[in-house]
Amino acid sequence: xKNLAVLALCxxxxxxxxxxxTTQAPDAQMFVGPPQGQPxxxxxxxxxxxxxxxxxxxxxxxxxxxxxxxxxxxxNMKHQVHALLARGYTQEQILQYFERSYGQFVxxxxxFQGVNTLVWVLPILAIAIGVVVVVSKMKKLEQPAPTTxxxxxxxxxxxxxxRQLVGDKK
Amino acid sequence: xxxxxxxxxxxxxxxxxxxxxxxLGKDPQAIDSPLIGRPAPxxxxxxxxxxxxISLDEFKGRPVVLNFWATWCGPCWEEHPxxxxxxxAMQPGVQFLGVVFQDNEDKIQKFLRDRxxxxxxxxxxxxxxxxxYGVGGVPETFFLDxxxxxxxxxxxxxxxxxxxxxxxxxxxx
Numbered sequence: 001x002k003n004l005a006v007l008a009l010c011x012x013x014x015x016x017x018x019x020x021x022t023t024q025a026p027d028a029q030m031f032v033g034p035p036q037g038q039p040x041x042x043x044x045x046x047x048x049x050x051x052x053x054x055x056x057x058x059x060x061x062x063x064x065x066x067x068x069x070x071x072x073x074x075x076n077m078k079h080q081v082h083a084l085l086a087r088g089y090t091q092e093q094i095l096q097y098f099e100r101s102y103g104q105f106v107x108x109x110x111x112f113q114g115v116n117t118l119v120w121v122l123p124i125l126a127i128a129i130g131v132v133v134v135v136s137k138m139k140k141l142e143q144p145a146p147t148t149x150x151x152x153x154x155x156x157x158x159x160x161x162x163r164q165l166v167g168d169k170k
Numbered sequence: 171x172x173x174x175x176x177x178x179x180x181x182x183x184x185x186x187x188x189x190x191x192x193x194l195g196k197d198p199q200a201i202d203s204p205l206i207g208r209p210a211p212x213x214x215x216x217x218x219x220x221x222x223x224i225s226l227d228e229f230k231g232r233p234v235v236l237n238f239w240a241t242w243c244g245p246c247w248e249e250h251p252x253x254x255x256x257x258x259a260m261q262p263g264v265q266f267l268g269v270v271f272q273d274n275e276d277k278i279q280k281f282l283r284d285r286x287x288x289x290x291x292x293x294x295x296x297x298x299x300x301x302x303y304g305v306g307g308v309p310e311t312f313f314l315d316x317x318x319x320x321x322x323x324x325x326x327x328x329x330x331x332x333x334x335x336x337x338x339x340x341x342x343x
Contacts (some may be wrong), residue, residue: 023223025298026211059306072272073306101304103204129178151282 028084028093031100049082052091056081056098057108065108086122181339187235203226203304203312203323210312210320213300215292216268218278224292227318233340235333238300240273241281243308249327250285256333257288264337267292271300271308295323313340 018138040048053067058074066074066081075100084094098106205211207333226234239246239254257266269280269296275293282291294300303312306325313322313336322336 022214023216024225024294025294025296026213026229026288026302030211031302059304073300076272077301080298080301098301101302102306103304104200104303106220128224133175 014092019035026130028089028097031097032089032093035084035090036093037088037090039048039088040085043112045082048085048091049078052081053078055091055108059102060105198286203320205304205312205320208324210234210314210318211299213299213302214312215259215294217298218270218275218282218291218293224267224290226267228273229314229320230316231266232262232316233264233337234312234318235264235266235337236269236303236314237309237310238269238294238303238305238311239309240269240270241277242273245327246309247285248327249309252328252330252333254286254288256330261289264341267337269294269299271295271297271305281291311336315340 016029050067054065055065056077058064058066058069058071058077060071060073061069063073068076069075081094084097088089089097095107104111104116112120208228212226214223216222217224226236235257239250253266253268257264260266267315268289268291270291271294275291278291278293303310309325309327311324311333312326313324314322315321321339324332324336328336
């Protein structure tokens, strides 16, 4: 009987300690719903972790990806990518999750939408304008220079006098 | 042709000047949080000192000042007296809550003992909560209204003026 009471006390104590220390960080499910892919493991998981981490910007570094940065923040983010892939979250869901926390800043490859469209369109537009300018200049250079015969005759009384003196009938 | 080239050049230069004018005036660390206007992600983390689990949901019904910090961060030392003084003046009408990440619990306890404390501090062990809030560096402070919605975020050390200006947004909701 005494042993049972001690056992019950231990169970209650364990439960209460357990209840006290149960911590829960915000889960990706709050942001992007349940996993839409298949859980992956082993080398595939490691390779995919590196691939997805390379698409994320380290928020405490200067232009470095999460995959390349040794900072603690980047390492934590990489661990999270690893854990989410292992649970079956897809690459799109993981990128969306980080974007919902950090904004588009966290994506190393800007999305083709809104003001970001300019990042993609402007260089192409600049190249196109450059090509048009170069081609039009080249076309002008290709046109033959006007010959002396095509020119308007110069009418100058002094020249006329000179021409008469040298016997030029022109 | 020369006139057209000149006009295009002037247009591009003007566009660059506008972009630089607005871009260079911005603090590169001040990144707008996509969480603003959305419910703050809930968490339940271990309180420093007591080991008790504190959930953000416990504080629904009053504005919350959620401060991410660490003992290794100089600006956090700078703003700590401001947070403590304001918490003493405003609580329990406004709840202050500290979240420490990338840190050691002994150092946190020593810091709080030496520099005073007036509100609970919880530990974000693997930095998952910081990541969910889009924290890039410390200190960063989120202001939540009484429904638990994020209404403002401030990156950098707060002074009383900044704290109250941001808190005003949370109280007005």
